[in-house]
Amino acid sequence: MGADVTEFSVQGKSGTCRQFSDLFNREIISYSLSERSVMEHR
Numbered sequence: 001m002g003a004d005v006t007e008f009s010v011q012g013k014s015g016t017c018r019q020f021s022d023l024f025n026r027e028i029i030s031y032s033l034s035e036r037s038v039m040e041h042r
Contacts, residue, residue: 001029 006017019031 002021002023004019004021008015008017014036016034016036017031018034020029021027022029
């Protein structure tokens, strides 16, 4: 299984898209969208 986290900004608001995919057939298993990042940079 692979994971990807993408942070983006739209009209002044930041968001995060997370996806988990099967590395064998590249099928997306799960994804989530949030208005702000849960992970904080320190």
